[in-house]
Amino acid sequence: MKKSIYVAYTGGTIGMRPSAQGYIPAAGFLSQTVANMPEFHRAEMPHFTIHEYDSLIDSSDMNPGDWQQIADDIHNNYAQYDGFIILHGTDTMAYTASALSFMFEDLGKPVIVTGSQIPLAELRSDGQVNLLNALYIAANYPIPEVTLFFNNQLFRGNRSRKVDANGFNAFDSPNLAPLLKAGIKIEVNNQLVGIQTDKKMYVSPVKSQPIGVVTLYPGISSEVLRNTLQQPVKALILLSFGVGNAPKNSALLQQLADADKQGIIVLNCTQCVRGKVDMGGYANGHALREVGVVSGMDMTPEAALAKLHYLLSQDLPVSEIKRLLTTNLRGELSQ
Numbered sequence: 049m050k051k052s053i054y055v056a057y058t059g060g061t062i063g064m065r066p067s068a069q070g071y072i073p074a075a076g077f078l079s080q081t082v083a084n085m086p087e088f089h090r091a092e093m094p095h096f097t098i099h100e101y102d103s104l105i106d107s108s109d110m111n112p113g114d115w116q117q118i119a120d121d122i123h124n125n126y127a128q129y130d131g132f133i134i135l136h137g138t139d140t141m142a143y144t145a146s147a148l149s150f151m152f153e154d155l156g157k158p159v160i161v162t163g164s165q166i167p168l169a170e171l172r173s174d175g176q177v178n179l180l181n182a183l184y185i186a187a188n189y190p191i192p193e194v195t196l197f198f199n200n201q202l203f204r205g206n207r208s209r210k211v212d213a214n215g216f217n218a219f220d221s222p223n224l225a226p227l228l229k230a231g232i233k234i235e236v237n238n239q240l241v242g243i244q245t246d247k248k249m250y251v252s253p254v255k256s257q258p259i260g261v262v263t264l265y266p267g268i269s270s271e272v273l274r275n276t277l278q279q280p281v282k283a284l285i286l287l288s289f290g291v292g293n294a295p296k297n298s299a300l301l302q303q304l305a306d307a308d309k310q311g312i313i314v315l316n317c318t319q320c321v322r323g324k325v326d327m328g329g330y331a332n333g334h335a336l337r338e339v340g341v342v343s344g345m346d347m348t349p350e351a352a353l354a355k356l357h358y359l360l361s362q363d364l365p366v367s368e369i370k371r372l373l374t375t376n377l378r379g380e381l382s383q
C-alpha cells in the first residue's frame with residue numbers, strides 16, 4: 049500500500065520567488081512548481097498532499113503562535129496520514145523543530161522539517177533533494193519523532209542548529225550523530241532512534257513566554273544582566289563560557305541570586321558549539337550553581353528556549369520546571 053504524506057507548507061526560501069526587495073514567499077508558487085516536476089510523481093514516491101498556509105512567511109517572522117498553528121494542523125490530520133513534512137524557512141527551523149518535539153506528546157509517526165537555501169523553482173536549488181528525500185524517508189524509514197532533514201542528513205530536531213548562512217550543508221547536530229544518512233544507501237543509526245509508541249498523540253499547547261537571553265563576554269557589567277532581569281521575565285538563558293563558566297564578579301552573582309529568589313529560572317547553556325555544561329568543573333562555574341543557576345547540560349540554545357516555552361506554558365511550580373529542565377524529555381540532552 050502506498051503511504052500518504054501530509055506536507056504543511058509554512059513559507060521559507062523553498063517556495064519563494066525574487067522581488068525588488070529580495071526573495072519573498074508567493075502564494076500557489078510552490079505547489080505549482082512541485083506539480084510540474086515529474087520526479088515527485090514517480091511510482092516509487094508516496095502519495096502526498098501539500099497544504100499551503102494562508103500566510104506564507106519568512107521564518108524570521110515565526111513565533112510561538114505559529115508553532116501552535118503547525119502543531120494543531122498536524123494533530124488535525126494525524127489519523128489520515130502516515131507521515132508529515134513541514135516546509136519551513138531555514139533561519140528559525142531549529143527553533144520550530146525543537147518546539148514541536150516538546151509539544152507533540154506520544155508521537156508515533158514521523159514529522160520531518162525541511163526547506164532549502166535556494167528556491168525550488170531556481171536552477172541549482174537544494175530544495176528538490178531535500179523535499180524528495182524527506183518524502184521518501186517519511187514513507188520508507190519512518191522515525192517517530194520530530195526530525196530535520198537537510199543536505200542528505202536527518203537530525204533529531206531538538207539537537208539541530210543552523211551552522212552555515214550560505215552553504216547547502218546548513219545544519220548540524222553538534223552533540224548527537226545524525227539519525228540517518230542518505231548516501232548511495234540510506235543508513236539509519238538504529239541506536240539513536242526511539243521506540244514506536246501506540247499511545248494516543250496529543251499536543252501540549254505553548255504560549256509566548258517572557259524569556260531573556262544574555263551572552264556573557266569578557267568585561268560584561270552586572271548592569272547588562274540587571275536590565276534584562278528588570279523586564280518581566282520568567283526565565284533567563286545565560287550563554288556562558290566553556291563548561292559553564294562566568295566571571296566571578298560579585299555584583300553579577302548577586303543579580304543572579306536575586307533573580308533566583310524572585311522565582312526567575314536562570315538556565316546555563318554554553319557558548320561552545322559542542323560539549324556540555326558542568327558547573328562542578330571550575331570554581332567560576334560552581335559560583336553560578338551556588339546562586340541557583342540550572343545546568344543546560346548539552347542542550348542547544350534553541351532547544352533550551354523551546355523547552356522553557358513548553359514548561360512555562362504549563363502550570364508547574366518553579367522547582368518542578370527546574371527538575372524537568374535537567375531531565376531528558378525528548379532526547380534533547382545527554383544525561
Ligand SMILES: NC(=O)C[C@H](N)C(=O)O
Nearest residue numbers: 060061106107137138139
Ligand atoms: N533559506 C531560508 O529559508 C531563509 C529564509 N529567510 C527563511 O528562513 O525563511
